[in-house]
Amino acid sequence: MVTGKRNNVVVLSSDGEDSDYSLTSNRSFSKPKSRLLVTRSNPRGAKKARLSGSRPHSRKQSSKFDDIRYYCEDFDEVYNGFKVSAGLQGSNTQGLWVDKYKPRSLEELAVHKKKVEEVKVWFEDRLRSSKEKFSNQVLVITGQAGVGKSATIHTIASHLGARVCEWNTPTPIIWQEHLHNSSTGINYTSKLDEFENFAERIRKYGFIPSSFTGGSKSSVILLIDDLPVMNGKAAFRRLQNCLHLLVQSTRVPTAVLLSDCGKTDSADLTARCFEELQLYLESAGACKVAFNPITHNSIKRTLSRICRQERCNVAADQIDLIANASGGDIRHAITSLQFFCFKPDPMHSLSICDTTTISSREKPDVLRALDDGFSLQFGRDESLSLFHALGKFLHNKRDSENGMELEQAEFIVQERLSRLPLKMHAPEKVLCQAHGQARPIADFLHENVLDFLSEEAIDDAWAVASYLGDADMLLATFRGMLSRYNEAENVLQSAAASVAARGVLFGNSHPLPSRWHSIRRPKLWQIERSLLHNKNEMAKRRFDGHSGINLSDMSIVATEYTPVFKWLGYGTTGGMQQVSMQLDITEDYFDKMKLEDKESETTDDEIEDW
């Protein structure tokens, strides 16, 4: 069946490498497991090959624990290790640095020590002691992308001498092919189907580690990184059920990785789903560890270590910049560093003068040094390239003498409305270089501008606030909408950005002598995010309570029910079930509410009509 399927696929001659690898991996551990664990088809082999192939050292370390047990594997690993190292020697620059400098020991992990310890202890407890002692065998690790969730698991596993088994889907057939050969009995399976099957197998047979290492009790950690995507309620339900099943039935320590999207302001459906999923898993009895973004300093340490090993000299402040720009995402920082180290040869005269100008200009002003656009193109966090533009606007440096000649030619402006010429390019140009979107610029300016106004200048504050308000008004149409690249919207966006920037420049008529201010992130975003979260939470409760019928208005839920429940003592988050029961009881109460609601709505409408 499998081969039949593959023959239909175009790129088939492909897996020389695969079969090659899977041969080796089969020898050591896996025939029964590959049946049991996941899949029937071949691509699985490639995955395993990566597991064993890419981390030979960690395996070696683990083998210290029990030489005999891992005898087979050791052999295998030597073989693999040989292959890998040969590849590496072939060309020194090969490979992504992210893979090349994977953490190999607990010390090398950039994750916070306490968190690592926490996870380690969790696994240790479950691996060392008997299975029955702990009721929950599932650990949920959350955190934004690139904070080392999976790296932590792998490293800890190798430290504890356990093997990590990842759940992985086989390459599916595409829909067209399915239609084409629907008669041959090959079924289309979505990723969700695969996951369901997997959970079912776990429930039925358990995940039996003893079956594949010659009866000895090898410790295994199951890692689920790649959860299927769910769109729509139905798929979400199914996934929920699967996970529930998994949490209930698994007898192997299992880690589920959920990467939450940091910015949920887009109100993305999947982001919300993940949040819900996480809560659900917790309520089903899983432990949860949340990873924070990696600190600036540990990113810097890792980057400079890599720099030393690669023998590329990158200045400390550039490392600092990259670390800053990554926003706590170490994988991105390393990737950026690799890209950054593609420096043009010294032969390129331009690059040399580029660096020299930077180092010469560096002293007077840090912001100025950033200005040369050196590493500004990179970095996930757009706010860094934004920062120096913001710095320019906020510091508001102007020439000391009046170059009024130009304006005098045409038109004389009143004394109080005239300003000295700016000591920078036109604000529009600065904005364009900063790659900034209008909305964050306005928000950042709003958050920070007051620090830069002099104490007495209340008039300035007034002017600035009014212009920022105008900019906000211009942006109002974009709120909650995804911005598109469209000519009409472009004008509005750039008008708003210009008004915000120029308003700040113009309004601040008594700029303070420049001194160091840190630029803060807008608090507004946090507030908006928690607002959204609250709203979602409430909508969900309402939904649960009414089995899908929208009976009451959101504002009523907020102002009347929630306080009442709190008062009754149901206010805690765990009491969702109780709350919904309570809601059922008070159904008639709702109905009354609904009537009143309607009335008030109609009056509202009338007012609007008038």
Place this chain on the structure above:
Amino acid sequence: MAASSSSGNTGSGYDMPWVEKYRPNKVVDIVGNEDAVYRLQVIARDGNMPNLILSGPPGTGKTTSILALAHELLGPNYKEAVLELNASDDRGIDVVRNKIKMFAQKKVTLPPGRHKIVILDEADSMTSGAQQALRRTMEIYSNSTRFALACNTSSKIIEPIQSRCALVRFSRLSDQEILGRLMVVVEAEKVPYVPEGLEAIIFTADGDMRQALNNLQATYSGFRFVNQENVFKVCDQPHPLHVKNMVRNVLEGKFDDACYGLKQLYDLGYSPTDIITTLFRIIKNYDMAEYLKLEFMKETGFAHMRICDGVGSYLQLCGLLAKFSVVRETAKAA
């Protein structure tokens, strides 16, 4: 530079779009964004391309960079070692799961330091589900396959993908950079022109190389001569000089003249959106007192918003001019 890029000159009888005809084949020839292009050049020479996201406004050379890079890296193997998918291809979740994965597993003999490349153009139009499906594939096959994504806004790429890629930002091209390239094309095609014509093309392009070349070709094939008049006839934008006169009239206090100018434009059949878009760009570059510029921009923004809301009437434009005059009066020194 001209020699290298006009290699597709063989079928000169055909009117091949100049955008395609003069698309640079080498990373060196790419105009603008020097720092990024330098690094891409080094990658083209040394290999070992990391996963990349190129983001920036349209017409700044993102796709061209990736294609040129892939060609230089892979040379004769291009056909088998590159998978190119853009928004016109089916890139649903299944395609990502199947096609890209199959491609990643495919064995191609390449020199050391070279990898297969998956090019995903217009990646911001991929659904987040499809992007999620890309996530693991990107990691698992990183020693044989690398990804290059091009998009307009990097924030549309989900964070896990962003985290796996180096982000390269492209910004709009400067007028000089566009002019340089235009001159190359003009000389290669022997287009008769006056400098003002090219200036007009640059104005209409607004930092977008593709648009500049298209406008140039359109003007040439329409009129066989590139001057200001012809350019604006082809691009059908309100003539910037005309609009500029309007603004100058307002600033000089000649409100009637400004209104007359507006009437003329309106009678030519330009929609208020056209007029106000040009007006905004004129004001952006017009040399005037800081306060005036700020207020003018603000008012233009508001007027634009109203027009977008559906009040696209002549009266709105007149009102805008009147507001300009009011601003001018309040700002005028006694």
